Amino acid sequence: MIPTSDDGKRAYDLDRAYVFHSWSAQAALDPMVIAGGSGTRVWDHDGNEFLDFSSQLVNVNIGHQHPAVRDAIKAQADVLTTVAPAHANLARGEAARRILDRAGAGFSKVFFTNGGADANENAIRMARLYTGRDKVLSMYRSYHGNTGAAVVATGDWRRVPNEYARGHVHFFGPFSYRSEFWSSSPAEESERALHHLRRVIQSEGAASIAAILIETIPGTAGVLVPPPGYLAGVRALADEFGIVLIFDEVMAGFGRTGDWFAFQSLAEDGATVVPDLITFAKGVNSGYVPVGGVIISPAIAAAFDETVFPGGLTYSGHPLAMASIVGALDAMETEGIVANAKRVGADVIGPGLRALQAKHPSIIGEVRGLGVFWALDLVADPETREPVAPSVIGALKKALLSLGLLPFFADNRLHVVPPCVVTDEEVARALDLYDQAFSSL
Ligand SMILES: Cc1ncc(COP(=O)(O)O)c(C=O)c1O
Numbered sequence: 001m002i003p004t005s006d007d008g009k010r011a012y013d014l015d016r017a018y019v020f021h022s023w024s025a026q027a028a029l030d031p032m033v034i035a036g037g038s039g040t041r042v043w044d045h046d047g048n049e050f051l052d053f054s055s056q057l058v059n060v061n062i063g064h065q066h067p068a069v070r071d072a073i074k075a076q077a078d079v080l081t082t083v084a085p086a087h088a089n090l091a092r093g094e095a096a097r098r099i100l101d102r103a104g105a106g107f108s109k110v111f112f113t114n115g116g117a118d119a120n121e122n123a124i125r126m127a128r129l130y131t132g133r134d135k136v137l138s139m140y141r142s143y144h145g146n147t148g149a150a151v152v153a154t155g156d157w158r159r160v161p162n163e164y165a166r167g168h169v170h171f172f173g174p175f176s177y178r179s180e181f182w183s184s185s186p187a188e189e190s191e192r193a194l195h196h197l198r199r200v201i202q203s204e205g206a207a208s209i210a211a212i213l214i215e216t217i218p219g220t221a222g223v224l225v226p227p228p229g230y231l232a233g234v235r236a237l238a239d240e241f242g243i244v245l246i247f248d249e250v251m252a253g254f255g256r257t258g259d260w261f262a263f264q265s266l267a268e269d270g271a272t273v274v275p276d277l278i279t280f281a282k283g284v285n286s287g288y289v290p291v292g293g294v295i296i297s298p299a300i301a302a303a304f305d306e307t308v309f310p311g312g313l314t315y316s317g318h319p320l321a322m323a324s325i326v327g328a329l330d331a332m333e334t335e336g337i338v339a340n341a342k343r344v345g346a347d348v349i350g351p352g353l354r355a356l357q358a359k360h361p362s363i364i365g366e367v368r369g370l371g372v373f374w375a376l377d378l379v380a381d382p383e384t385r386e387p388v389a390p391s392v393i394g395a396l397k398k399a400l401l402s403l404g405l406l407p408f409f410a411d412n413r414l415h416v417v418p419p420c421v422v423t424d425e426e427v428a429r430a431l432d433l434y435d436q437a438f439s440s441l
Contacts, residue, residue, distance in 0.1 A: 001032055001044075001401070008033050008045030022146075023158070032401070037064030040422050042406060050401070053418045053430050054408035055372075058219060059282035061255045062328050062337060063419040069288050072327025076319050083319055085112075085312060091322035098329045099284065099295060102260040106274040109301040111309075112293040112317040116250035116281035117145020119292035120213065122311050123277045124149045126294065127211035127244035129310075130303050134167040135204060137197075137243075138213045141173060141221035144248055153213050156221065171200045173214065175224050177366045177377060178385065186227035194233040206241035216262035219251035220410050223368055223375035231266055231273040238276075244300070247275040250292065254283030255332060255420040258342025258371030265342075265370060276300055285328045286419075291321035332420070341420035345371040348424050349416060352431040360438040363388065374416040387412030392441065399437040405430055 003009050011033045021029055035045045040063055043049040055061065062069060076091055083089050096110040113119045124136055138144065140155035151158060152165040172180040174193035181192035201209060212234060218224040238245040252262035259265040263273055277300065281292030315321075332338055350367075353374060357364040365379035378388040378396075393409050400407045408415040414434070418426065 001030065003033050003044060003046050005045040005047075007035070011035070011045065032406075039063040039065075040419050040426050048404070050404050050406040051418070051426060051430055051433070052406045053416060054406050055417050055419050056287065057282070058251050058256070058373075058408065058415070058417045059287040061283035061341075061372075061420045062286040062332060063421040066286070066328070066331060066421075068331035069285065069324050069327040072323040073288060073320050076323030080319050082315075083317075085314070085316040089317065089319055089322070091319045091326060092317040095317075095322040095325040095329075098326060099280070099293070102254075102329070103278060103295050104264070104272075104274075106297055107278070107295045108298040109296045110293050111296060111311075112291060112313075112321070113281075114313060114315055115145070115290050115292040116248075116279065117147040117150040117292075118313065119250065119279035119281055119294050120144045120150040120153060120246075120248060121147050123246045123279050123294045124153065124211060124213065125311055126277060126296065126300055126304075126309075127246060129307075130300050131210045131242065131244060133208050133210040135169055135209045136167060136211045136213055137169050137171060137200065137204070137209060139173040139215070139218060139221075140170045141175065141218050141224060142215055142248075143218075143220045144213065144215075145250070167210075169200065169204055169209075171197055173218065173224065174227050174230050175222075176227060177368070187229070190227040190230040190233065193230060194237070197234065198237055201237060201241055201243070206243070209241065209243050211244045211246050212238055213246040213248060215248045215250075215252065216266065217252045217257065217373065219373070222377065222410065222413050223373055223415060225368055225370065226266065228268055231263065232268070232271070235273045235275075244277065245275040246277045246279065248279045250279055250281045251283075252373065253278070253280045254329075255338040255341050256283055256371055256373045256417075258338065258345055260338060283420075285321060285324040288324045288328070289318065289321040291318065291325065335421075337420045340422075341371040344422060344424065344427060345369070345374070348427045349374055352427060353416060356431060356434055356438070359435065363392075363438060363441070369416070372416075372418050372420050372422060375410075376414045376416065378412050378414060395441060396437050399440045400433060403433045403436055405433045405437075 138153040142155040144150045144153040149165045151162040152168045174189045176189045183189040257265040276297045278295040353367045366377040380386045
């Protein structure tokens with residue numbers, strides 16, 4: 001989409017001339033220029049406005065330009081824009097306390113990083129030092145970030161050209177719609193996936209395994225909500241074999257599922273499965289300033305009371321990021337933003353997407369998700385569940401953009417991931433635009 005206004009053209013030309021983009025062959029890129037945003041909307045320099053149902057990279061949970069977060073960053077900038085991690089700083093302590101309040105029982109400290117990948121990097125390091133073991137088990141259907149160990153812990157295609165770190169083993173998690181285990185019910189899928197994980201642990205040698213690292217709800221892999229009993233079963237295996245359990249909540253955390261954390265949304269019969277470490281980034285401050293971190297259990301934190309933790313970052317606990325966390329978490333609480341995500345998911349998005357599937361059953365194979373975290377699995381044939389061709393995804397994307405909706409696609413899936421502040425009216429409008437786009441195929 002080549003802009004027409006002077007500013008739009010200039011933004012586009014500068015980008016094409018000088019900016020090197022992620023995960024792409026550079027020559028054919030045609031980036032959309034975004035000039036500004038507010039709430040669930042973004043716009044370009046040419047006067048075109050879009051409903052942002054991507055939340056960018058599924059991180060703008062509080063919506064664009066929330067005044068509480070913007071003002072918190074401005075106020076901190078007037079006081080102290082940077083400080084070394086070794087010093088204490090009020091904004092950092094306030095941010096850590098708020099994160100721990102929301103994580104609940106089982107956690108006592110926060111280590112701040114620059115984003116999600118280095119959160120996983122440091123969680124893996126903690127698990128290895130804590131257990132004295134080195135292997136990390138993670139799922140094939142996963143993304144954990146783009147740094148040394150995090151990208152090798154990743155299961156998807158992005159691991160393969162980056163596979164230099166050692167000690168990583170992958171396994172299949174549960175996914176009833178495309179079961180690796182020939183299961184015929186979620187209960188069977190859960191049981192068989194747990195049996196498979198037990199066999200992987202035994203075959204690798206339990207005494208060599210430091211951590212099981214899983215996305216509580218694998219996100220980019222397709223919003224794969226685990227079946228009942230699965231997380232509890234993984235927790236039991238980790239306990240049985242003395243393995244540290246890490247939940248990667250980088251995408252699923254801080255409101256996306258309608259609770260502060262996805263593991264809280266997945267509590268069964270009032271029982272919450274609590275990991276030893278939680279990694280976070282994205283929604284904690286909606287990405288207004290880059291930040292991430294590791295939420296640490298008392299036992300693992302205590303292991304470094306007398307022993308040096310051999311890790312650190314110049315910008316760990318950066319004050320602008322810390323102020324933005326305080327601003328974001330306070331506003332999310334006082335404005336009921338997490339509760340809104342839960343309600344809108346259960347009452348509007350879920351029923352709306354299922355109605356859309358009923359209208360377009362030949363292409364929408366499955367609707368899954370919760371809160372503001374949904375995926376439509378798009379198929380060429382609902383019987384065989386063969387994924388739609390990339391050309392269909394291309395056509396849908398083009399149609400949605402021309403209708404004024406910024407979508408999020410991953411492989412053969414349309415992810416429906418608006419900010420947590422999305423209104424019922426905005427969801428209704430998005431559902432209408434999705435319907436028009438599917439009808440145009
Ligand atoms: C589950 C998960 N973990 C880790 C990451 C990496 O985070 P970052 O890009 O901030 O390094 C992502 C990014 O999409 C993610 O979705």
